[in-house]
Amino acid sequence: MRALRKAAPGAGLEWTTVPEPGCGPWDAKVRVLRAGICGTDLHILDWDTSAQAMCDAVPFTPGHEFYGEVVEVGKEVSDVRVGDRVSGEGHVVCGMCRNCRAGRRQMCIRTRSVGVQSDGAFAEYVTLPHQNVWVHEHDGGEELITPELGAVFDPLGNAVHTALKFPLVGEDVLITGAGPIGQMAAAVARHAGARYITITDVSPERLAMAEGCGADVVLDVASMKVRDAQRRLGMREGFDVGLEISGQARALQEMIENMNHGGTIALLGLPAQQFEIDWTMVVTRMLTLQGIYGREMFETWNVMSAMLSTSEVLRTSILRTITDVIPAQEWRRGFEIAKAGTAGKVVLDWSALDS
Secondary structure, three states: EEEEEOOOOOOOOOEEEEOOOOOOOEEEEEEEEEEEEOHHHHHHOOOOHHHHHHHOOEEOOOOOOEEEEEEEOOOOOOOOOOOOOEEEEEEEEEOOOOHHHOOOHHOOOOOOOOOOOOOOEEEEEEEHHHHHEEEEEOOOOOOOHHHHHHHOOEEEEHHHHHHHHOOOOOOOOOOOOOOHHHHHHHHHHHOOEEEEEEEEOHHHHHHHHHHHHOOOEEOOOOOOOHHHHHHOOOOOOEEEEEOOOOOOOHHHHHHHHHEEEEEEEEEOOOOOOOOOOOOHHHOOOOOOEEEOOOOOOOOOHHHHHHHHOOOOHHHHHHHHOOEEEEEEHHHHHHHHHHHHHHOOOOEOOOOOOOO
């Protein structure tokens, strides 16, 4: 099968042919139809210090955001069947640590990631434990969840987990970072009943896309301050809920400065380096800061499916974040678009490879 591989330590990826993966007794084998390019994949391409710290199984196949069709299941698998259209939870957990046995699988201390520490979905086929398979529809159905929408369930799950960590109904929400996940978070916050939504970035293209996802104010923080949005909206107090998705030091610092007393902040963005924050302000304003990593397994998946199945508006908003669907063999162009930081989500189409 064709695959996009990290063949050796160092920058670059290789388009090559490798054997198809097998299918163990508890596994499901999936024919990949679409696969999204994630920021993690950009790190793997560049082989920066972040990638070197994460990836311990070179050579391997990257790719962890995907949608496909089940073509084989192991003999012990009863709840996934051939023909199912599926996405996959990329965090494979041990099942035996304290958190796993308490039902907090997203906090497993031995998590291994598909496409990071094991072969992933930048290939014609991928195999993963059946417990990690999320079935959208049976018998090849695409009526509700299209291949493109299914391919972004992983990043959408990040957005949903972040956005819904704290109550949103009637609240004023500040989102820092208007990339695809920030845009999705804005759409989810709007769907969940937030009052005012402000989203910040330095990319005019991404801010324009965020406005289409339900944000009331889009703010270019290269030239404006968060406090300008509060004045524009007529807010008398600070923001109730903050969703930090950019990983930028100044974004979190300014967010803290503009939170209401007792406000809550969900932190998804990963900073490139350590930085200071005003802990006196955090303490005296009694702010709550909560780290977010991945998706709640599998409550976030259930919430995503429920919201999308009942809201055409939300489905449209999430699909709007996908700006480019590119043939898999043109992966270099896809990575260039993703790396530029001005587009939305980039998805590789694996369904029509040249023979």
